[in-house]
Amino acid sequence: MNQKVNEKVNEKVNEKVNDKEEKVLYDSAPSMIRNRPFLYIFSVGAAVVGSIGLIILLSSDREKIEPLWFFLYSMATIMGAVGIVTLFFWWLKVINTRLTVTNERVRLRAGILSKRILEVFLSDIRSVEINQGLMQRIFGTGCLDVASAGSAESEIKIDGIPNAYSVKAIIDEHRRRDRTEVVGKVTDD
Numbered sequence: 001m002n003q004k005v006n007e008k009v010n011e012k013v014n015e016k017v018n019d020k021e022e023k024v025l026y027d028s029a030p031s032m033i034r035n036r037p038f039l040y041i042f043s044v045g046a047a048v049v050g051s052i053g054l055i056i057l058l059s060s061d062r063e064k065i066e067p068l069w070f071f072l073y074s075m076a077t078i079m080g081a082v083g084i085v086t087l088f089f090w091w092l093k094v095i096n097t098r099l100t101v102t103n104e105r106v107r108l109r110a111g112i113l114s115k116r117i118l119e120v121f122l123s124d125i126r127s128v129e130i131n132q133g134l135m136q137r138i139f140g141t142g143c144l145d146v147a148s149a150g151s152a153e154s155e156i157k158i159d160g161i162p163n164a165y166s167v168k169a170i171i172d173e174h175r176r177r178d179r180t181e182v183v184g185k186v187t188d189d
Contacts, residue, residue, distance in 0.1 A: 025170050026101040028162055030094050034139035035160030043083040043090075050080005099144070099158050101170055106146050108156045118156050122175050124148045130164045144168070 033040045053076025062070065097110045106125070108118045129145040136142050142164030145154035161167060 022102045022104050024100060024102050025174070026167055027098065029098055030158060030160030031139075031141050031162050032090060032094050032160075034162065035136065035141045037135060037139060039086075039090075043087045046079045046083025047087065048080070049076050050078070050083060053077040053080060094160075097158065099156075099161055099167070101167060101174075103174055106156060106171060108158055120146055120148045120155050122171065124150065125171065125175055128168050128171050129154070130168055132164065136160075140164075146171070 053073040057070075057073045057077060065073070092112055096112045098108070100107045100109070103122075105119050105121045108116075110116050125146060126149045127145075127147045129147070130142045131145070132142040141160050141162055143157065143159040144161050144164050144167060146156040147154045
């Protein structure tokens with residue numbers, strides 16, 4: 001009996017006609033500061049120290065600077081350049097990564113030069129998993145893994161998503177709602 005009901009439910013889910021407009025329930029990019037605060041602080045600090053080192057190097061007479069101080073200012077400038085480059089590429093990656101949850105699907109869009117879009121319909125989601133380290137728990141971010149019935153591994157994995165538990169709750173609520181609507185239609189038939 002349960003197998004027949006499940007088969008009918010799956011048929012209805014696959015045949016479900018989109019009679020309502022798709023609504024965006026959640027849309028966000030990963031957080032830079034809240035996800036990796038120490039890396040962010042280090043990169044910003046390196047950029048500031050590097051800028052100060054560069055200003056001192058450019059404003060002073062190089063012949064009057066002792067070799068040790070010249071070396072330290074040069075290293076600070078290099079460290080600042082590394083900090084700025086790290087922040088720039090990290091920021092570029094973050095602004096080009098987007099997680100969107102609608103009342104029908106979960107979509108991950110990522111990529112700078114080439115785009116990758118992964119979509120999983122809510123009716124196909126097998127599990128939603130959240131992984132959080134200590135700092136992610138403190139700052140309210142997490143790694144969200146969404147696995148579908150068609151794959152053994154997670155299809156959508158995004159690190160640093162703000163309010164990961166809220167996203168999971170939104171997905172779970174709409175998965176249940178879709179499943180309940182379909183079961184109700186099957187039992188009515």
